[in-house]
Amino acid sequence: MIQHATPSLPEVSQLANRMSEEMGRVIVGKPTQIRMAVTVLLAEGHLLIEDVPGVGKTVLARALGRVIAGEVKRIQFTPDLLPSDVTGVSVFNQSTREFEFKQGGIFAHIVLGDEINRASPKTQSALLEAMAENQVSADGHTYRLSRPFMVIATQNPIEMEGTYPLPEAQRDRFMARITMGYPARQSEVAMLTAQAGGDQLNTVQPVTDAATVEAAIKAIRAVYVAPVINDYIVAISEATRTHPDLRLGASPRASLHLMRASRVVAALAGRDYVIPEDVGSLAVEVLAHRVLPTVEAQVAHREPAGIIASIVASVPTPARG
Structure with missing residues (x-):
């Protein structure tokens, strides 16, 4: 594995600015929310985005995943989602006559848990070990997760139909919570104009990679x-x-x-x-x-x-x- 030199703090600041600017191309008028997402990533935390549907929660999560050239997976939380869908499951291989572990959606650098509070509390709790310890335990084995590792979960207000409140232990795993809020009129008009040419998220380009982000995290620890x-x-x-x-x-x-x-x-x-x-x-x-x-x-x-x-x-x- 190639070892990245630990960057200086000015270099870390420049990296964060590039990430924020690239994300700002598709998330117009929300610099504070973008900055918080980048901050949580560099602080080795997880982010909870709570708001009504359609205000850009998922776009923010996907944009952050795109600016780092790491693996991004999305888990759509639904009432019938099982814990094994999140963490993984052992499957019997007929050819080798052995059980093989099939990784779940949690195995990625950036994991987007979409509408997390639409799943049952049992399924929500499948994230606890991964978020706290960067690992998954299954069938007597422990599997390490990628680094950096960040869960970005979106949720709708609990007053909305078909939602379950997150348990206190689950909420405590999230470093920060933000709300998107409705955009200003000019920002919403700009969004409509941009989307007329297709999905603008496809124009977001990586500005760094996972190893560089991990090196930046190491620098911040000092x-x-x-x-x-x-x-x-x-x-x-x-x-x-x-x-x-x-x-x-x-x-x-x-x-x-x-x-x-x-x-x-x-x-x-x-x-x-x-x-x-x-x-x-x-x-x-x-x-x-x-x-x-x-x-x-x-x-x-x-x-x-x-x-x-x-x-x-x-x-x-x-x-x-």
Whole structure:
């Protein structure tokens, strides 16, 4: 295997910019969502995209897969999808008289789980080991997944017909959640004009490969996180666990994900160290989908995103040393 030299942080930032620009050719007017998708990839995380149908969730996932020349697989989650369809199954080979493992859709660099909450909770849970440990266990054997490995799952709001809410353990595996939102009028007009010439997704070109992305991830791991920043991250997570509007706070995994994503933000800003603003800029996307509001908060229409934003505003920001 060819070993890629670890890139410098300016080179990592340039790579992320190229990826974002290429994706922006087909996802018009959504630079924040594009940047978050790239950030999660470089932070070794998984992304949950939640919104109503038809606003570009799947296009964002497929575009990210195209800009890296890695293997991309799509799993269409349906009520009759089985866990073995996701992870794989052992099949008896008549010629060799032995069982052979047939890989499921999870074996790829980028896995698009489309409409994940239309599958049963049992099938959804088939992703847990893969997302947490980058491996699949089946029939007494463990199979390692590709690196980099990222699950991008799309889901419709649970109020829509035929959907199942994701279990808390599943939601906690996702580093961040974003919503696409309806496009601005000019962006929607531009989309109609572009689509008149055919599927614009086919024009997206790879700007890097999987090995280069993995090398960039290695470089980002070296970004320094001071003890005071770790204390700040934990303070935010602890505040969610005692907040009167929340009956379930952020887990220790949430703190880890917030730290990893903050390192990426620092690297893309050209710094080799994390500052409090890096943490604060990501807190809502990383934490809001993991917490559960109380019944009283729901009745008062206090959304998790707003609660997390208020927590970040209330936790003392460490002074830069």
